[in-house]
Amino acid sequence: MPGTSPLRSWWAQRPPAAGAAVMATGILSVGLHLTGHEVLSRILLVLAGAAWLALAADFLARLLHERRRWLAEAGTPAALTAVAATGVLGTRVSALGWQSLAGALLALATLMWPVLLVDVLGRWKKHMPGAVFLGCVATEGLAVLGATLAAAQNTAWLARAAMVLFWLGIVLYCFALPCFDRHQVTRGAGDQWVAGGALAISALAGSRLIAADSARLPLWNDDAHDVLRSVTSALLVLALAWYVVLLVAEAGWPRPRYDVRRWATVFPMGMTAAAMLSVAAALDTPWPKGPGQVLLWIAVAAWLAVGAAAVLNARDELRRPAPRPGAEGVRSRAPR
Template identity: 30%
Template sequence: MNPELRDIRSRFTRWVATLAPSVFSSVMATGIVGMGLVLSGFSALGQAFCILASFMFLGLLVVLMLRVVRYPSAVQIDMLNPAVGFGFFTVVAASNVLALALAVLNLPGAAVTALIFGSLIWLVITYAIPAGLVLHERPEPALTHANGSWFLWVVATQSVAGGLAHNTSLGSWTAMFSLAIWLLGCALYLLTATLVTVRMIRYPNRAETLSPTYWIFMGSTAISVLTGSQLLGLANRGEIPNWLQANIAFTTLALLAIGLWFIPMLLVFGFWRHIIHRHPLSYETSLWAIVFPLGMLAASCLSLGSIPDFSALFILGQFVIWVAVAAWVGTTALWVARIRYPA
């Protein structure tokens, strides 16, 4: 075999064996940036991002299935690892973001299929991963490994709620079911935020562990706001009882305020990590955890801003989407550099 081909095959095999559970965050980021561009009026560019997200999802799904078949013990170890296990929720969120992207591409059948797939995966791992976290014996408390990736549980839950809110034609039950799951996601946010904050205050923080995943602190509020805006639309159309509208609006605005408050704090974390402690800025999967929250914040502001009472948010969304595009380009450039010049 050609030595170059042998080297490529060896690197691919090693990548499959050590595939990060959160690898689908790249699909989440690409898909939601595409959605934000479409909502801000740049349909052609947004659709290009949506098409790219579709191919990325299919490719990564094949690689994940290959890992499950060839390295099942490694997958099990990752699922029971509190530091990375919640990364598997990116499969759910990516599938449901993809469902929205496919709807933009006018592929309703494929969009519903992606939604059903993501919802079924969520139904399984939303119990399996927390159960493993609690019941699996380990030498030290799981709380010592709590990090921003835990918020992916919230993101995945809200992506299911948003997908159902976007597809109420599936049945009269979907609107209220979407509302119930959205409320569950809000409760999970409060629970997760408490646990992660306690860990950050109780245990030492190091530059290598204070990763970009903490941006999901904000990203999970942003997707909750996006779903909340969809639920407000359903309430306006009478598919959700009108008396719930004020409660949905209040909760949505509260989550938006929390998410916006977090941005300066997250920038401080980045300054502390890369400037004060001089942690090198190089590609890591968790960088997509910056792109996705920015894209989701833009999409949520654009969606909520389409409602007359919140029109000022539309301008904010039009600005943030280009920040998200810049973050996507930067992360992609670092990824290409990593491939061309592996460590």
Template identity: 30%
Template sequence: MRGLDPGVFAFVMATGVVATALHSDGFPAVSSALLLVGLVGYVGLVVMSGWRLWRWPRQVLADVVSPQGFAFITFVAASNVLAAQLAVDGWWWPATVLLVVGVLGWLVLDYGVPLGLIADPRRRPMLEQVNGTWFNWVVGTQSVAVAVTTFSRVGPSTVLAAGASVCWAIGLVLYLLLAGLALARLLVRPVRARELVPPYWVFMGAAAITVLAGARLLAVPGTARLLPRDILAGASMVLWSFCTWLIPLLLALGVWRHLVRRVRPRYGSDLWSMVFPVGMYGVASAQLGHAIGTPWLVVLGENEAWAALAVWAVTFVAMLVACCRWLRGSR
């Protein structure tokens, strides 16, 4: 418990987005089952994280203001992903509570983590500290935009759409800045095989959720959103193309890591950082296709949902096996 991974809420993010993908693909029963798993996991992880904060507050604070602090923003994304799907299913009150929690968490962590890094006098900044978990900064911001656009259908649409537009723009700028840092880290400084995959899959996942937020904004009436349709559609299509280009690169890095460098595959909570981008890519592709009237994008996104479910299932089984081994070892 004391060494709980700051990015442990990636499990909830991944489960929620796969549930969203299957719901959009016309399988509400499977989607509801996954959503229930995500909710149970969310409650359990909130209890565990709260216990860790109460029991070891100094260690938690030290983690927040460290380079790994951006992993805590998975809590924000998990809250908003669940809120968006619950709202789609008609559970407005639980969805509203999760949205409020997600927005408050975003305000605290979105400013708190970078401020902690900047203000820490003991910090020794190095390019090696940059890793894929930093893209959770973008994911958390865009998750607010995605959830808020879902609520704009029943709330004050002008205000909510304006807030979602601002979050989308902030997330886009953050993505461009972090992409430059991440590429500089990979190309300029030596990289060990153990550092690469799966955290860098969030590089792709952050682009995918930005595409999804843009597609959701395209569905909002033009008088309610702040950004012109052409800018939203063009930027979303550019990011989708870059996101697609990243997938073969990330797969090749995985081959290099495991087959060339012979890093043994084993379960870790960071594996959920691979599941989330795979599911998000499918949801973003389908909804962007609907928004700009491109049928082949819709077909691609709907078919990709099953690949996301397969990756989720393999990772979930690996998690259960790892838990059983840990229990036997502790006994």
């Protein structure tokens, strides 16, 4: 479009999968907060918040001015990164004591969730990439934020609603698993890691529900508490099993080329670390804490590597000559 700057044109081409960058940055901020690295945590929170605002503005602009494109993208699983990113950001904001802002983010994510989820579920089919698990991730993201806010504000109904979302997320995972193309483990461009990350965020949600049950806010009877502990522990073990499988696949079938979906690798890595740290605290069991800290720094290293690759890729794209008038359709918009 005449008068549009190269930077603005480049930004307008970002696919919905770019929301995974906010998810990855936000969950690392949560993990660093859990380990006491508050300065680093807040720096990443600022970055995540700035990226969220930019993507939210782009989301709104497409809804208002590019309705056809918005509708096409809203039906893709990657669109659910908008819900998950909002939930992760709200969880970190709640830890700062900004409960009103966290509540507003929860309300926004809850409004988007059914609209996007129903559209995405209607397009599920066989042999899908790891993004198929984002239905579970988005739902569990709401559960995590709901349970976190319930504990902070002593709100029983919110905790019970989060419990419903927790179980619904697990059901969505079970339905997504047969649709997942197993070959993505060795061929995927990055989002195959969401297969494990979805279990990790489910374990995080379970740990937050356990932590919400207290003397000030009694929620679950002994049977429900025991089931929740057992399921949360099992989810964490399964998430770790996926982590090992996917890490071995990365070593055996290297895929060094940058792709925006690599942010969907960093997010599960950080989420697994955050889940281990949260489960260790909620279940009062020490074994996940040490490995969780190790995995957190591995995730930070992965974030730095993918971030550097993203900057270099953006530089190369911005240096490319603009397409000739009338040739807008020549340049592919496929994510790299």
